[in-house]
Amino acid sequence: MKTEKEKMLSGELYNALDEELADERLHARLLIKELNDSREDEVQKRKGILDDLLPNARKDLWIQPPFYCDYGTNIYIGEKVFFNFSCVVLDVMPVTVGSRTVLGPNVQIYTATHPLDFKERASGLEYAEPINIGEDVWIGGSAIICPGVTIGDRSVIGAGSVVTKDIPSDVFAAGNPCRVIRKLE
Known part of the structure; x- marks a missing residue:
């Protein structure tokens, strides 16, 4: 029988209240509190916190606090x-961010979602879909990336x-809902 964590990571309905x-x-919330309360001149302290919170990140990651996530281990x-101020990553499933990608302030990345059927939703179970962001991507401030989305390399x-x-790769896209505006050269 699968654990709730195994169900979560495989995209099945799972109980988020599992112990x-x-x-x-x-554990993640306590590390986030430490990170967000740290001072700008506490570079080594921040590095240590990020190493623990985000073990699957390259060491040259730059996060401008405050920063928020669910687990950290799925990022x-x-x-x-670079993550600018106030980014949120709900990393219930894997979130992959490619090299040299820049996220503006208040960018929100949501893998977590809930059933559309109200009876199923009322059960308290939820699920998630992974998000993949390519290399050399720029995500403007206050953008929201919804569950299951892939953003191609070099897109804005x-x-x-x-x-x-x-x-897709190599495009400028914007709006609500976001759509391709033009190809980038």
Whole structure:
């Protein structure tokens, strides 16, 4: 029989109130509190916190606190990635961010979702879909990346966009819902 964590990571309905998952979220929340309370000149302290919170990130990651996530362990980050102020990553399933990608302030990345059927939703079970963001992507401030989305390499997402569907490589896309505006040269 699968654990709730195994169900969560395989995209099945799972119980988020499971003790193992609650303990992992608590661990992440305590680290996030330390990170967000740290001072700008406490570079080594921040590095140590990020090493623990985001074990699957390259060491040259730059996060400008405050930062928020569910688990941290489901976030995979390439080299030279930048998260500006107040980014949120609901990493119930894997979130992959390619090298040299830049996220503006208040970018929100949501893998977590809930059943559309109200009876199923009322059961308290939820599920998630992974998100993949390519290399050399720029995501403008306050953009929202919805569950299951892939954003191709070198694309730009306009500020305030709500990305509900995959975006190909080498395009500028914007809007709510986000759509391709033009190809990039």
